[in-house]
Amino acid sequence: MPRALGILGKNALLAITILGVLWASGAQAQSWPQKPIKFIVPFAAGGANDLMARAAAEGAAKVLGQAIVVENKPGAGGTLGTVLVSKSTPDGYTFLISAAGVVSNNMIKKNTNYKDSDLVPVVMIGLAPSVIVVSSESSYKNLRNFIDASKEGQGFYFATAGTGSTPHFVAELLNTRYGAKLLPVPYKSGSEGATAVMGGQVAGTSEASIVALPHIKPGGKFKALATTWTKRISAYPELSTATEQGFPELQIAHWAGIHAPVGVPPDIMDKLATAVDVAMKSPQVADRLKAQGIEPVGGTRASFNEFVDAERARLGSIVKASNMKDDS
Numbered sequence: 001m002p003r004a005l006g007i008l009g010k011n012a013l014l015a016i017t018i019l020g021v022l023w024a025s026g027a028q029a030q031s032w033p034q035k036p037i038k039f040i041v042p043f044a045a046g047g048a049n050d051l052m053a054r055a056a057a058e059g060a061a062k063v064l065g066q067a068i069v070v071e072n073k074p075g076a077g078g079t080l081g082t083v084l085v086s087k088s089t090p091d092g093y094t095f096l097i098s099a100a101g102v103v104s105n106n107m108i109k110k111n112t113n114y115k116d117s118d119l120v121p122v123v124m125i126g127l128a129p130s131v132i133v134v135s136s137e138s139s140y141k142n143l144r145n146f147i148d149a150s151k152e153g154q155g156f157y158f159a160t161a162g163t164g165s166t167p168h169f170v171a172e173l174l175n176t177r178y179g180a181k182l183l184p185v186p187y188k189s190g191s192e193g194a195t196a197v198m199g200g201q202v203a204g205t206s207e208a209s210i211v212a213l214p215h216i217k218p219g220g221k222f223k224a225l226a227t228t229w230t231k232r233i234s235a236y237p238e239l240s241t242a243t244e245q246g247f248p249e250l251q252i253a254h255w256a257g258i259h260a261p262v263g264v265p266p267d268i269m270d271k272l273a274t275a276v277d278v279a280m281k282s283p284q285v286a287d288r289l290k291a292q293g294i295e296p297v298g299g300t301r302a303s304f305n306e307f308v309d310a311e312r313a314r315l316g317s318i319v320k321a322s323n324m325k326d327d328s
Helices: 002-031 048-064 076-086 101-108 143-150 166-178 190-198 209-215 266-281 283-291 301-322
Strands: 037-041 068-072 094-098 119-135 156-160 182-186 204-208 222-227 253-261
Touching (some): 037 048, 048 068, 048 266, 048 283, 076 094, 076 101, 076 253, 094 101, 094 119, 101 301, 119 143, 119 166, 119 190, 119 209, 119 301, 143 222, 156 166, 156 190, 166 204, 166 301, 190 222, 204 209, 209 222, 253 266, 266 283
Parallel strands (some): 037 068, 156 182, 156 204
Antiparallel strands (some): 094 253, 119 204, 119 222, 119 253
16 A cells, blocks of 8 residues: 555656646646747848748737847758757757758758757748749750750759759759759859859759749849749749649749747647748738748648648658758
């Protein structure tokens, strides 16, 4: 009997401990946020990821009644800022502005210094549809013309922003699924690749809508062949999608979401997700983003988890089919 009582006592103590942790977590979430929140952008200022982060920060801050500070931590293809967040204290005050790399980096890089399980999806912010472009002097009228022509001879050089970048995935998907002959040429950045297209050093590239659209207007140096997302771009609806042109598997965008270091209380993540969703659906934020070529999304934690899982499976299949590897 004393032994049984001892076991019951231990179980009661464990239950009390668990209840205490749950109560503390709930109380922390109810009072959150009590100080400014940090959004870490793992890229330089001015790009699609950064612009979406700032729009989300501005809108969500109004909903939460607390400042949200955006900090740019570029380096190592986005892994520097990602590692910083993955190692941060999971108190709900440091979040990562994530992109496709948070899903694909561990598939193609030997060492990223973080595990996929170190980060938890919170909410989608939005996406900048990718646009496949060639020089304005090119004779190609659409993506079908371009891909058919690439199959002749040695193929076409296609600018990318390095191994695992969105343009690289676009090229390899067209190669492995549709028999294109696009030879990826890595540049240090998307802007360098765009300059190479304009100068005729490479045949084409894929660039975020926010970067490509200003160069597609009359007198610009780009000709747009297709957008690679599921819907036409709000700011440029005359451009057809790759799906409409017969390439239904080409669905890639420059997206931005929010990931948290593992351990952040679920209630805090729910509050942040709700705040970002409200921001993305407000006309003030949505109209401004759409005018720049960005499509606001928002949503719930559940919908973003589904998106990340689907993205991991889709990108993973391209990595495997193309044997995409990076030594870094």
